[in-house]
Amino acid sequence: IEDQNDKELKTLLNEYHYADIAEILDDLDNEDAVYVIKLLDSETTSDILMELDEDIREKILENLSTKEIAEEVEELDTDDAADMIAELPEARQAEVISYIEDHGHRDEIQELLTYDEDTAGGLMAKELVKVYETWTVAGCLRRIRGQAKDVTRVHSVYVVDKQDKLIGRLSLKDLIISKSDMKIADIAKDNVDWVNVNDDVEDVAKVMSKYDLEAIPVVDNNQILLGRITIDDIVDVLKEEADKDYQLAAGITQDVEADDSVWELTKARLPWLVLGLFGGLGSVFIMKGFEEVMETVPSLFFYTPLIAAMAGNVGVQSSAIIVQGIANDNVKGSLASRLIKEIGLSLINGFALAILVILFGLLINQDTTESFAIAISMMSVIVVAALVGTFVPIILDKRGIDPAIATGPFITTSNDILGIYLFFVLSGLIIGF
Amino acid sequence: IEDQNDKELKTLLNEYHYADIAEILDDLDNEDAVYVIKLLDSETTSDILMELDEDIREKILENLSTKEIAEEVEELDTDDAADMIAELPEARQAEVISYIEDHGHRDEIQELLTYDEDTAGGLMAKELVKVYETWTVAGCLRRIRGQAKDVTRVHSVYVVDKQDKLIGRLSLKDLIISKSDMKIADIAKDNVDWVNVNDDVEDVAKVMSKYDLEAIPVVDNNQILLGRITIDDIVDVLKEEADKDYQLAAGITQDVEADDSVWELTKARLPWLVLGLFGGLGSVFIMKGFEEVMETVPSLFFYTPLIAAMAGNVGVQSSAIIVQGIANDNVKGSLASRLIKEIGLSLINGFALAILVILFGLLINQDTTESFAIAISMMSVIVVAALVGTFVPIILDKRGIDPAIATGPFITTSNDILGIYLFFVLSGLIIGF
Numbered sequence: 001i002e003d004q005n006d007k008e009l010k011t012l013l014n015e016y017h018y019a020d021i022a023e024i025l026d027d028l029d030n031e032d033a034v035y036v037i038k039l040l041d042s043e044t045t046s047d048i049l050m051e052l053d054e055d056i057r058e059k060i061l062e063n064l065s066t067k068e069i070a071e072e073v074e075e076l077d078t079d080d081a082a083d084m085i086a087e088l089p090e091a092r093q094a095e096v097i098s099y100i101e102d103h104g105h106r107d108e109i110q111e112l113l114t115y116d117e118d119t120a121g122g123l124m125a126k127e128l129v130k131v132y133e134t135w136t137v138a139g140c141l142r143r144i145r146g147q148a149k150d151v152t153r154v155h156s157v158y159v160v161d162k163q164d165k166l167i168g169r170l171s172l173k174d175l176i177i178s179k180s181d182m183k184i185a186d187i188a189k190d191n192v193d194w195v196n197v198n199d200d201v202e203d204v205a206k207v208m209s210k211y212d213l214e215a216i217p218v219v220d221n222n223q224i225l226l227g228r229i230t231i232d233d234i235v236d237v238l239k240e241e242a243d244k245d246y247q248l249a250a251g252i253t254q255d256v257e258a259d260d261s262v263w264e265l266t267k268a269r270l271p272w273l274v275l276g277l278f279g280g281l282g283s284v285f286i287m288k289g290f291e292e293v294m295e296t297v298p299s300l301f302f303y304t305p306l307i308a309a310m311a312g313n314v315g316v317q318s319s320a321i322i323v324q325g326i327a328n329d330n331v332k333g334s335l336a337s338r339l340i341k342e343i344g345l346s347l348i349n350g351f352a353l354a355i356l357v358i359l360f361g362l363l364i365n366q367d368t369t370e371s372f373a374i375a376i377s378m379m380s381v382i383v384v385a386a387l388v389g390t391f392v393p394i395i396l397d398k399r400g401i402d403p404a405i406a407t408g409p410f411i412t413t414s415n416d417i418l419g420i421y422l423f424f425v426l427s428g429l430i431i432g433f
Numbered sequence: 434i435e436d437q438n439d440k441e442l443k444t445l446l447n448e449y450h451y452a453d454i455a456e457i458l459d460d461l462d463n464e465d466a467v468y469v470i471k472l473l474d475s476e477t478t479s480d481i482l483m484e485l486d487e488d489i490r491e492k493i494l495e496n497l498s499t500k501e502i503a504e505e506v507e508e509l510d511t512d513d514a515a516d517m518i519a520e521l522p523e524a525r526q527a528e529v530i531s532y533i534e535d536h537g538h539r540d541e542i543q544e545l546l547t548y549d550e551d552t553a554g555g556l557m558a559k560e561l562v563k564v565y566e567t568w569t570v571a572g573c574l575r576r577i578r579g580q581a582k583d584v585t586r587v588h589s590v591y592v593v594d595k596q597d598k599l600i601g602r603l604s605l606k607d608l609i610i611s612k613s614d615m616k617i618a619d620i621a622k623d624n625v626d627w628v629n630v631n632d633d634v635e636d637v638a639k640v641m642s643k644y645d646l647e648a649i650p651v652v653d654n655n656q657i658l659l660g661r662i663t664i665d666d667i668v669d670v671l672k673e674e675a676d677k678d679y680q681l682a683a684g685i686t687q688d689v690e691a692d693d694s695v696w697e698l699t700k701a702r703l704p705w706l707v708l709g710l711f712g713g714l715g716s717v718f719i720m721k722g723f724e725e726v727m728e729t730v731p732s733l734f735f736y737t738p739l740i741a742a743m744a745g746n747v748g749v750q751s752s753a754i755i756v757q758g759i760a761n762d763n764v765k766g767s768l769a770s771r772l773i774k775e776i777g778l779s780l781i782n783g784f785a786l787a788i789l790v791i792l793f794g795l796l797i798n799q800d801t802t803e804s805f806a807i808a809i810s811m812m813s814v815i816v817v818a819a820l821v822g823t824f825v826p827i828i829l830d831k832r833g834i835d836p837a838i839a840t841g842p843f844i845t846t847s848n849d850i851l852g853i854y855l856f857f858v859l860s861g862l863i864i865g866f
Contacts, residue, residue, distance in 0.1 A: 232647065284735040301737075320682075360717075
């Protein structure tokens with residue numbers, strides 16, 4: 001398709017949705033992608049750019065002049081525009097902003113750039129439909145026709161007082177079904193939900209999904225209406241959150257994808273492996289301390305990977321369920337009752353597994369005392385591992401640290417060492433060495 | 434609050450949002466919760482019931498008569514109504530349905546109950562605003578006033594032809610800005626996205642988040658408009674998906690929460706632990722086979738937990754990133770190039786870790802050949818573990834099996850056994866036993 005047949009290509013691409021074109025561009029090499037972007041008009045390309053993978057967008061923007069970027073930015077909603085500009089190197093940011101012709105749009109983008117990207121301010125758009133409480137329904141509909149041209153989706157109409165303070169909301173539906181001479185103040189709903197501009201995006205996501213909202217207004221500390229956040233942005237936040245937690249649990253820091261460079265992936269993965277290695281070296285140390293046992297009860301050493309695996313698995317299970325419970329706000333009840341539950345749960349699991357270990361011992365004609373010692377120590381290791389897995393995230397959360405970092409390699413490694421140590425000490429007590 | 438002071442309690446609760454009341458009820462005991470539900474009118478309680486935890490809702494419904502449940506159902510949108518009825522025991526389902534007074538509502542609910550809950554049909558609601566292409570804008574607005582009363586949020590107005598086939602859509606905004614004598618056919622947008630009633634919910638979620646849609650119409654095989662799905666339902670689907678994958682990765686099957694019963698939690702966790710145990714017993718077997726090495730190179734045995742941990746961690750990292758890539762459709766390129774990348778990546782990580790192992794060996798005055806043997810075998814184990822972690826999910830996905838089950842305990846366990854076996858064989862080759 002790339003043999004310079006511009007016209008044909010253009011008509012072909014115009015039939016596609018911008019999200020589909022973005023997917024095609026993600027697969028093309030950089031030169032071809034820039035070529036396609038320059039071919040299409042900025043109304044489509046601005047949307048395509050926002051849908052692209054961040055790395056690819058960055059490379060394409062490098063190949064566009066600041067003026068061309070400013071043209072793309074003009075077509076975007078303020079929130080996307082601010083995001084795109086924020087990704088540019090600082091030197092180019094100012095230049096792009098100075099090229100934006102619509103001054104209102106420019107000021108709004110500059111305002112959005114001042115907010116932290118993890119706050120409601122960083123996520124909101126300035127595009128919204130705002131009406132004053134003193135207007136009538138007819139006057140309101142007339143003004144909305146003007147305002148709504150800039151707003152892709154209207155959702156709610158926000159009602160403000162003279163000082164621009166948010167005091168209520170209206171749906172378009174309410175406007176359509178009301179008589180045209182009614183005052184806005186009389187038909188507005190005053191139980192409007194809102195978030196503060198400095199609220200954390202995760203909290204915004206929680207509020208919006210709890211109350212099933214599709215858009216929420218953002219206000220400053222004086223209750224003045226600043227912007228609004230729509231549910232599609234929240235869907236992205238939720239997906240990113242979920243991906244991040246999933247990766248953390250697997251021992252991958254930073255936001256990486258399967259197609260990132262080897263170097264990026266190494267940076268994200270190696271630190272956790274080093275942590276695991278230190279844990280492993282710790283067990284080497286512990287086992288060296290029990291070296292003389294090798295002559296009397298060698299089989300204990302055969303069981304160490306099993307003990308480490310059990311301690312790790314149980315710990316990860318307990319921590320995953322607690323981390324998720326904390327994230328969804330459904331961990332209730334006192335610490336004491338949780339303690340009792342976790343002990344009960346791990347005793348049941350441990351007991352079932354201990355029986356299997358004893359059966360296995362019979363099968364391979366292992367000394368019965370040894371089998372019992374191994375089974376009982378394993379059970380204790382499981383209980384301890386479950387407690388560590390449960391309480392480390394709770395404690396981290398109470399101290400204001402993201403409990404998600406406590407799942408995966410962190411819990412596995414500490415439980416490995418602790419488990420192997422416990423295993424040798426307890427077996428020693430039972431067998432008597 | 435519970436001292437029978439009905440009036441005060443009622444006015445107090447009426448000031449709260451239903452989602453907040455649901456949260457309070459989640460914490461109350463069953464008897465009090467039923468008491469509160471019976472106190473409030475069905476318009477509020479139906480929403481509260483839908484927000485409650487599934488287990489708690491089930492218990493409360495057990496305490497309501499089928500007539501009372503039917504009253505709640507009447508107040509709900511068709512999709513929520515169908516979900517609530519589906520949760521009841523079969524015998525009560527028919528009874529509740531027969532008590533629904535509004536026959537249109539009843540037929541719609543019965544239709545929805547016929548769809549599988551994992552398909553678009555199971556998620557959609559019958560509430561939507563539908564207009565015929567032959568209407569005028571003015572006539573359309575008049576009819577919408579009628580239809581919209583039943584629809585909480587309008588989003589889009591769907592345009593159908595005489596056979597009720599979906600042919601386009603309109604936003605309320607478009608209607609408001611158009612002249613009142615225009616024909617719907619002239620202002621409708623014909624590039625409407627839709628999903629088939631039998632599509633999988635995960636695919637619906639992908640389409641909606643890819644195209645940033647807030648509602649999508651659902652059609653049957655003849656393109657006849659059946660219902661619509663709104664983004665708030667998709668948010669729930671995405672959250673459930675993410676929770677499920679996270680739990681699978683941690684070795685927890687079934688949808689459980691931290692506050693579920695010990696028995697539920699055991700059922701979800703024990704199977705994976707048994708899998709891990711068999712893996713561990715497998716290593717016991719392998720190490721028994723190398724028992725005579727204990728006398729010549731005992732230190733090899735000290736390193737087995739480390740080898741197992743490394744094999745497990747690397748495997749989980751590789752598989753997590755591939756599983757996520759598959760889910761987000763961003764795993765591209767040929768298998769061969771992925772193979773080369775994964776080998777390169779694990780060689781870099783393995784090499785860095787091998788150096789640390791050799792340094793550790795120097796520190797504890799370990800025999801140099803042994804240190805090198807351990808380091809090199811560990812490196813090989815890491816490469817193999819990364820390949821297993823990468824390709825098992827890819828192969829599962831190609832065979833139509835959810836690759837998410839391949840992360841966590843499954844990969845860890847197989848890599849543990851494989852890793853320990855490789856470790857002994859390779860060390861044996863290097864040291865010579």
